[in-house]
Amino acid sequence: xxxxxxxxxxxxxxxxxxxxxxxxxxxxxxxxxxxxxxxxxxxxxxxxxxxxxxxxxxxxxxxxxxxxxxxxxxxxxxxxxxxxxxxxxxxxxxxxxxxxxxxxxxxxxxxxxxxxxxxxxxxxxxxxxxxxxxxxxxxxxxxxxxxxxxxxxxxxxxxxxxxxxxxxxxxxxxxxxxxxxxxxxxxxxxxxxxxxxxxxxxxxxxxxxxxxxxxxxxxxxxxxxxxxxxxxxxxxxxxxxxxxxxxxxxxxxxxxxxxxxx
Numbered sequence: 001x002x003x004x005x006x007x008x009x010x011x012x013x014x015x016x017x018x019x020x021x022x023x024x025x026x027x028x029x030x031x032x033x034x035x036x037x038x039x040x041x042x043x044x045x046x047x048x049x050x051x052x053x054x055x056x057x058x059x060x061x062x063x064x065x066x067x068x069x070x071x072x073x074x075x076x077x078x079x080x081x082x083x084x085x086x087x088x089x090x091x092x093x094x095x096x097x098x099x100x101x102x103x104x105x106x107x108x109x110x111x112x113x114x115x116x117x118x119x120x121x122x123x124x125x126x127x128x129x130x131x132x133x134x135x136x137x138x139x140x141x142x143x144x145x146x147x148x149x150x151x152x153x154x155x156x157x158x159x160x161x162x163x164x165x166x167x168x169x170x171x172x173x174x175x176x177x178x179x180x181x182x183x184x185x186x187x188x189x190x191x192x193x194x195x196x197x198x199x200x201x202x203x204x205x206x207x208x209x210x211x212x213x214x215x216x217x218x219x220x221x222x223x224x225x226x227x228x229x230x231x232x233x234x235x236x237x238x239x240x241x242x243x244x245x246x247x248x249x250x251x252x253x254x255x256x257x258x259x260x261x262x
Contacts, residue, residue: 151185
């Protein structure tokens with residue numbers, strides 16, 4: 001390696017190292033703030049156990065729903081060209097660029113309309129567990145769509161065309177040829193949607209509330225514990241969220257092999 005190359009890569013390594021050390025300092029100081037006994041005691045509290053169970057349930061439902069929507073939408077955006085496609089593509093990015101709390105407010109306002117109130121005659125969403133799922137879903141699905149579109153963009157359309165020349169319908173080619181090839185992308189979309197759902201706070205708080213033993217999920221637990229001055233419990237839940245996030249990142253690395261989703 002030439003001398004000027006070493007200097008260039010060395011500069012980049014210093015920048016990366018500074019940020020990595022800062023992140024490690026943040027996590028390390030949080031982990032060192034409390035003893036293991038205090039953390040264990042906090043994590044077995046009934047309210048926190050409830051929020052853990054509810055978070056696992058709502059995140060899974062939101063992630064499954066995100067993938068169910070993301071697969072057809074990602075395929076549509078990747079394989080077709082039509083008037084308004086760019087606008088539709090941009091619209092699905094709105095939950096990514098808007099502040100999450102604004103999305104929660106939009107949900108809350110929408111469910112004051114006659115159409116939404118008619119829906120709530122069948123399923124109650126506002127300040128209910130179903131509302132937690134919907135608030136998580138509306139953010140997570142945008143990320144899942146991005147991943148699935150990229151996945152289909154990287155998959156050649158030729159195998160589908162060959163299948164159709166052999167007598168398959170478009171649906172049969174999609175189901176039998178394309179979906180199996182996109183399984184890694186689907187797994188990645190599920191993992192990212194699950195992780196995004198796990199970390200959502202603003203839309204859940206605004207639309208579903210933070211009622212103890214009802215709509216309380218892990219991010220709102222951190223907020224509730226801090227609001228009453230229980231720093232030990234807030235730290236314990238925060239560390240639990242960090243562990244879950246790291247687990248999801250490891251899964252994504254195993255699935256994608258550095259971003260190879262096809």
